[in-house]
Structure formats: C-alpha cells, structure tokens
Amino acid sequence: MASMWLEQYKMDAEESFNSLPDDNKFSFIDFRKMASREWSRHEIPESARKFMDDKSRMIIIQVNSNIVYTNVPSYAKKEGVILESINDAAKSNNPFMVEVLDKKIISPSEDKVTAMNSAYFDSGVFLFIPANAKLKQPIYHLVFLSDSEKVVSKTIIRSEHSNNFMFVEENYSDGTEVFYNSTAEIYADENTSACFTNIQNMDKNAVVVTKRRAMVGRNSKMKWVVGRFGARTDISERSTVLNEEGATADDIELFMGSENQNFDIKSDMNHEKPNTKGNIIVKGVLDGSSKALSKGLIKIAKNAQKSDSFLAEHTLLLSKDAKMDTIPCLEIEANDVRCTHSASISQINDEHIFYIRSRCIDENESKKLAVIGFLNSVLENIDDSSIVSHIHEIIEKKVE
Numbered sequence: 001m002a003s004m005w006l007e008q009y010k011m012d013a014e015e016s017f018n019s020l021p022d023d024n025k026f027s028f029i030d031f032r033k034m035a036s037r038e039w040s041r042h043e044i045p046e047s048a049r050k051f052m053d054d055k056s057r058m059i060i061i062q063v064n065s066n067i068v069y070t071n072v073p074s075y076a077k078k079e080g081v082i083l084e085s086i087n088d089a090a091k092s093n094n095p096f097m098v099e100v101l102d103k104k105i106i107s108p109s110e111d112k113v114t115a116m117n118s119a120y121f122d123s124g125v126f127l128f129i130p131a132n133a134k135l136k137q138p139i140y141h142l143v144f145l146s147d148s149e150k151v152v153s154k155t156i157i158r159s160e161h162s163n164n165f166m167f168v169e170e171n172y173s174d175g176t177e178v179f180y181n182s183t184a185e186i187y188a189d190e191n192t193s194a195c196f197t198n199i200q201n202m203d204k205n206a207v208v209v210t211k212r213r214a215m216v217g218r219n220s221k222m223k224w225v226v227g228r229f230g231a232r233t234d235i236s237e238r239s240t241v242l243n244e245e246g247a248t249a250d251d252i253e254l255f256m257g258s259e260n261q262n263f264d265i266k267s268d269m270n271h272e273k274p275n276t277k278g279n280i281i282v283k284g285v286l287d288g289s290s291k292a293l294s295k296g297l298i299k300i301a302k303n304a305q306k307s308d309s310f311l312a313e314h315t316l317l318l319s320k321d322a323k324m325d326t327i328p329c330l331e332i333e334a335n336d337v338r339c340t341h342s343a344s345i346s347q348i349n350d351e352h353i354f355y356i357r358s359r360c361i362d363e364n365e366s367k368k369l370a371v372i373g374f375l376n377s378v379l380e381n382i383d384d385s386s387i388v389s390h391i392h393e394i395i396e397k398k399v400e
Contacts, residue, residue, distance in 0.1 A: 010120075012108065023113065047144065062141065062142065065149070085126070139165065140168050145202065148178065163188075163192045165195070192220040194221070226252065254379075256394075265292065267280045278308075285374065290322050291323040295327040297330075316347075317348065348370060368396055
C-alpha cells in the first residue's frame with residue numbers, strides 16, 4: 001500500500017481538482033472519467049522487447065499504466081542509483097520522493113489538469129541519483145500506449161550534488177485512441193549536469209498533455225531536448241527554475257506537424273537568483289493543415305541581477321494551409337541583465353528547392369534536405385549522436 005503521506009497528498013490534490021474551474025483549453029478531457037477509471041494490465045509488446053536485449057542499458061519500460069520491465073546494471077546499483085516505478089517508491093515511503101513532492105515543484109493547485117495528475121496518477125517513474133555517482137550511459141524510460149488507454153503518469157527525478165546524467169523518455173502508441181497525461185518534477189542539486197530528453201512519436205490518434213519542470217541548484221546545468229512529432233493533439237508545458245547563483249539552462253525543442261496535427265507549446269525560463277543564464281530555442285516545421293502555437297516566457301526576478309537569457313521561436317511552413325502563432329514574452333524586473341528574443345515564420349523557399357533539384361535530386365528528397373538544413377542549427381546542439389540519428393529517421397519518414 002502507498003504511504004499515508006502520499007494518500008494525503010492525493011487527497012489534497014483531489015480537493016484542488018474539485019474546486020478548480022474547467023479550462024476551455026482542455027475541454028476534450030472527460031475529467032470525471034479519468035478520475036474513476038480502472039487500470040488494466042498488458043503484456044510487453046514485441047516492439048519493446050528489442051530494448052531489453054542489452055543488459056548494460058539502464059531502462060524502465062511502461063506499457064499503458066504499468067511498469068513491466070526494469071533493468072539497473074550492477075555498476076549503477078553499486079553507485080546507489082534507484083530506478084523504479086513510482087508506486088514502488090511510494091510503498092517504501094522513499095524520503096527523496098517525499099522531498100520532491102513536498103517542495104511542490106509542480107503544485108496541484110496550478111490548474112485543473114495538473115490537479116487531476118496529482119490526485120489520480122497511478123503510473124510513472126522514480127529516479128534517485130546519489131552524490132558523485134558515475135553513470136556510464138543514459139537512463140531510458142520507454143512508454144507504450146495501446147487499446148484505447150487513458151494513462152495518468154508522474155516522473156520524479158532527484159539528483160544530489162556533483163552528478164552528470166541524461167534521462168531519455170520515448171513515447172509510442174498503436175493506432176487506437178489513447179490519452180497520455182504526464183508530469184515530470186526534477187530537482188538537481190549543486191554542481192550537477194542534467195539532461196532530460198523526450199521524443200514523442202505517438203500515432204496520430206493520440207492526445208498528449210505534459211508538464212515538465214526542473215529546479216536547478218547552484219552552479220548546475222539543466223538541458224532539455226524535446227522532439228514532438230506524433231499525436232493528433234500535443235499540449236506541452238516546460239519550465240526551468242534557476243533558483244541558485246550560477247545555475248544555467250538550455251531548453252531545445254523541435255516539432256514537426258503534418259495533416260491535421262495540433263501542437264500547443266509553452267516554454268518558461270525563470271531567473272530567481274543573480275548570475276544565472278538560460279536559453280530557449282523552439283524550432284519547428286509544419287506541413288498539410290497542421291498548426292502550432294508557441295508561447296515562450298523569460299522571467300527575471302528583481303534580485304536576479306547579471307542574468308543572461310535568450311528566447312528564439314522559428315518555424316518553417318511547407319504548406320499554405322499550415323498555421324503558426326508565436327507569443328514571445330519577457331518579464332524583467334532587474335535592471336542589470338541581458339535578455340533578447342527573436343521569432344520568425346517563413347514559407348519554404350521555392351528557389352531553394354529548385355536549386356537542390358538542379359543537382360539531380362528529386363522533389364521529395366529536396367524537401368527533406370531543406371527541412372534538415374532548417375533544423376540542423378538545433379540538432380547540432382544535441383550531444384548524443386544516437387538521439388540525433390533517431391530524430392533524423394523520424395524527420396525523413398514524416399517528409400515522405
């Protein structure tokens with residue numbers, strides 16, 4: 001059974017859920033159905049089994065609401081790393097899980113859908129990395145949805161000081177109608193380098209609603225690498241809190257839409273202490289009748305002097321029916337800072353395509369090269385070559 005503490009946490013969140021008004025943005029969610037649903041159990045799909053062959057890989061596999069496979073290599077166990085289902089962490093009353101939730105990095109009272117997640121989550125991952133742990137490989141969390149499932153999931157990552165780690169979450173689904181609501185709360189202590197990578201490549205019958213937030217300690221660095229390629233509707237919010245001096249963050253997001261896909265992207269960078277640095281780069285490509293909204297916010301508190309921040313939102317339209325809106329916002333209360341932003345929305349250049357085709361390259365391949373060329377300035381900032389290769393494969397399939 002889950003701890004009494006967690007039961008109280010969920011009860012308090014449920015009170016917020018019942019008291020908060022509905023949000024038109026989430027009118028497609030049947031909140032009552034989500035609150036009362038029963039969780040089902042499914043076998044590991046064949047597409048997931050290939051990830052289980054390498055026993056040196058640190059990995060946790062989630063099928064719908066269930067953690068079905070976990071592997072922590074012996075070297076990581078010796079370092080004291082804990083990777084387990086959030087339900088197992090709750091049963092053991094893990095103090096580090098309690099610590100993160102108690103800090104309310106993501107507060108249940110923020111909005112209706114966040115309260116729903118906090119009150120009714122029944123799946124997800126807990127990761128604890130002790131001080132000075134030496135991790136040789138990324139940590140993988142693979143999520144597979146099927147059978148018209150509705151999944152409410154929470155990820156909690158607690159890293160003590162002086163660590164260097166990469167957490168990779170990949171999302172997949174079959175052709176059925178699925179709904180995935182997920183939050184991630186990350187607490188990184190001082191002198192830590194953390195990277196959270198998310199590749200969302202679900203089927204176009206999926207609806208995805210995610211909220212990710214990191215609290216970054218003194219002289220630590222947080223890096224987000226996000227690729228949004230699948231789902232019919234994808235509503236995402238990602239924020240970084242630079243709450244100690246010397247904290248830095250890079251927030252890199254790619255998206256690519258086709259047909260009638262819809263992306264709603266919100267990226268926040270909050271400078272709360274002096275001498276902090278942050279960058280947000282959102283870059284996307286839209287084809288067909290797809291559409292996207294990108295809202296970027298840089299917020300610099302009054303005492304966060306000497307902060308340095310940059311926001312960029314750029315989109316390439318491959319179709320005249322595609323639509324993009326950008327809303328960059330700067331809220332600056334300090335007077336000794338550097339803060340800039342840029343935004344652009346442009347149609348694909350016919351002359352550019354003609355030039356590529358003149359080199360005996362067909363139109364489809366020319367379009368692929370133009371898209372990759374547009375996104376390359378972001379891809380080159382991704383440190384892991386396997387992630388870059390994976391994104392290249394997805395892009396090439398979507399342009400076909």
